[in-house]
Amino acid sequence: MKAPVREIFVSVQGEGPYVGYRQAFVRFPKCNLECLYCDTAKDWDSNKKCMVEKTPGSGDFAEEENPITPGRLLTIAERDPKIHSISLTGGEPLLYGSFIKELKGAKYPLYLETNMTLPEGAKDVKDVVKIVSGDFKLKAHCDFKNQYEKYFNATARSFSILRRTSFRDCFCKIIVTPDLEKEDLMHALDQIKGTISALVLQPVTPVGPVGQVSPKFVLDLQTAAMDVVEDVRVIPQTHRMWGCL
Template sequence: MDAPIIEIFSSIQGEGLLIGERQIFVRLAGCNLNCTYCDTKNSQSANVGTMMSVNQVLEKIEELSTPDLGSISYTGGEPMLHADFISELIKKTETKSLLETNGTLPKELTKLEDLDWASMDIKLPEHFDNTWSDKILENEISFIKLLIEQDTKLYCKLVVLPSTKISTVEKVLKHISSEISGHMEIPLIIQPASPLELWEGNTDKLFQFSEVAGKYMKVYTIPQIHKFLNIE
């Protein structure tokens, strides 16, 4: 079994609840969405990258492993386009796994029975050039429900811009909350879009996002720390 790999590298996780943890990142090629804020445009096409087998990836992981390694991040692109491949990798390594996903392919999630962590992006209409639809949100909700059923540790991530409407954030989070009633403990990471110069004079809005989000989920505001460190 092969899959297109953009890169495999060791670094420090700069986003989400595992921020600061040493990870090996396996970046797979191809994505089913086209978000305007995407910072890995080179991984959107499935026609790029190098075809690698499960064993080849495992050999690279072993080569990059360090004593402080906490987990392996499967990212993209959209890694769930290669769910069977990731499933085999997870089964063949004892290191904990993190899936970084847009959550729009819930049927594929059932293939990852041994997944430890999932970081799922919540997409807003403004993240797209007129290609957002209610189906994206419904798939994300289904994805969250499956993660809860599988008892996978989960946090959601919401990228915001100074132009993001508070009312849009509240509408989307209110709908998600109504569908996953009883699970307000799910963490939500509000991630200010980089570069942080965008937020000069707009930091008050970050408090507003947090206050609105706090009605529906356990909220944290965390920027992309790897940008500060100037690392990948």
């Protein structure tokens, strides 16, 4: 089995409760959603090579053949013996759930960064990923093409599949945009409150038409969320602050 990979590099996790941990990042192409604040290039040509950074932080990349096998991917991702885990990100990695399942021999924990809207992919990876950073996309976030309820239910199902266990950590990340409705946030939390270790409210990094949110707005949301989830943290995108990948 093979899958396309956009790039592989070593950096530090910039979001959520594992912020600052050194990771090997494996970025898959393509996504099933169109989020208004997305900062990842959407274009993808199936003839493109996988770009592998030669030295962490250097910006110097070498080409690797695409698509790539699970064994070759792990050989590259595990070159740095100081990493904490391997981040599977995108795009949307659950589009490649059957491929990720074949990474079960990884020497380091697999850290999944997902939009949580693909429950069939969640089933594929539930026994191999050790850490799940699961987004919950609300009405203000994406163009759901009048299918918000479908995506909402799929997200709740994926959280149930990838829920926190003795084997796996699972936390939820919700991007806070200026037009986010508190009622939508609370409805989402009501569906997943028993499945997660923590909720991360991530103030949006302004991009395109999406502007900055006020501290008061974020803190008011945190106050409300703490009535449902015990551990609620406000953590922005720290990697954007100092310009790393």
